[in-house]
Amino acid sequence: MKAAILVFPGSNCDRDLKIAFEKAGAQVSMVWHKDDALPEGTDIVGVPGGFSYGDYLRCGAIAANSPITRSLKAHVERGGYALGICNGFQILTETRILPGALLRNANLKYICRTVPLTVRTADSDFTRSWEVGQQLQIPIAHHDGNYQADAELRAQLEGEDRIAFTYDENPNGSAGDIAGVLSANRRVLGMMPHPERAADEAQGNTDGRAMFDGLLSALVSA
Amino acid sequence: MKARVHVMLKNGVLDPQGEAVRHALGSLGFDGVEGVRQGKVIELDLADGTTEETVRDMCEKLLANTVIESYTVELA
Numbered sequence: 001m002k003a004a005i006l007v008f009p010g011s012n013c014d015r016d017l018k019i020a021f022e023k024a025g026a027q028v029s030m031v032w033h034k035d036d037a038l039p040e041g042t043d044i045v046g047v048p049g050g051f052s053y054g055d056y057l058r059c060g061a062i063a064a065n066s067p068i069t070r071s072l073k074a075h076v077e078r079g080g081y082a083l084g085i086c087n088g089f090q091i092l093t094e095t096r097i098l099p100g101a102l103l104r105n106a107n108l109k110y111i112c113r114t115v116p117l118t119v120r121t122a123d124s125d126f127t128r129s130w131e132v133g134q135q136l137q138i139p140i141a142h143h144d145g146n147y148q149a150d151a152e153l154r155a156q157l158e159g160e161d162r163i164a165f166t167y168d169e170n171p172n173g174s175a176g177d178i179a180g181v182l183s184a185n186r187r188v189l190g191m192m193p194h195p196e197r198a199a200d201e202a203q204g205n206t207d208g209r210a211m212f213d214g215l216l217s218a219l220v221s222a
Numbered sequence: 223m224k225a226r227v228h229v230m231l232k233n234g235v236l237d238p239q240g241e242a243v244r245h246a247l248g249s250l251g252f253d254g255v256e257g258v259r260q261g262k263v264i265e266l267d268l269a270d271g272t273t274e275e276t277v278r279d280m281c282e283k284l285l286a287n288t289v290i291e292s293y294t295v296e297l298a
Contacts, residue, residue: 057284057285058287061284061287065283065284093289094287096289099289100289101287101289101290103231103235103238103290104238104239105238106236106238107238108238108239108242146238148235148289148290150234173236173238
């Protein structure tokens with residue numbers, strides 16, 4: 001599996017994401033935002049957390065118009081995989097690759113702690129290693145994680161089984177407790193919690209590792 | 223020429239920052255503040271002859287996220 005991780009000015013989870021992919025056995029390249037092409041044969045693009053472009057205008061808005069993001073869109077349109085975590089999720093909604101939007105947390109506070117999540121679908125290569133209803137402990141670290149989806153969008157996401165994770169104790173005001181959503185073809189996942197910060201014994205938590213292992217076994221056999 | 227773009231959260235989207243401002247006004251003793259909505263004003267210096275349509279295109283592509291925000295354009 002070949003993974004490409006986008007690096008924007010202000011990304012700060014890019015190296016953790018690289019290590020998580022590498023530990024699962026992927027070959028990883030880091031791709032600077034000014035590059036206009038992904039490496040040949042990229043299977044999955046990782047859009048990491050951080051504060052791309054200082055969160056100016058709106059979180060993810062400037063990154064969504066970066067040169068490399070055009071290649072990301074083309075990759076996704078071809079049916080390529082992408083994983084956006086935290087600021088990466090914000091970027092995926094700003095590009096409209098994923099629906100909805102992320103607003104300031106309802107309590108206006110930056111929240112940095114490990115929270116319980118429930119896996120809502122196992123029908124994706126990101127979540128295939130888990131069972132529906134399984135609880136995970138995954139860290140969150142964000143100021144703008146309040147997922148906005150109107151009733152119509154929520155019904156659609158529920159109807160199409162595209163809600164990947166929900167918060168057990170909603171920390172940020174997200175509609176329907178939604179913590180992560182899948183694209184219609186189930187090959188793009190955006191989520192606010194950080195599985196790459198729970199993927200190694202040294203991090204004191206390995207609840208997130210199964211995502212990377214699951215992706216690897218899916219994309220190697222594909 | 224100049225253009226001024228106002229970006230606001232759409233009606234129906236809860237504005238937590240506006241709510242916090244409303245509470246702060248209440249605690250300063252300003253009674254009767256029933257709602258506060260906070261938005262952005264973006265001023266653009268533009269080449270003469272830039273059309274409103276072009277500015278609206280800027281809003282659609284970058285200045286506003288029309289999933290949650292609405293915008294108005296004033297040309298001066």
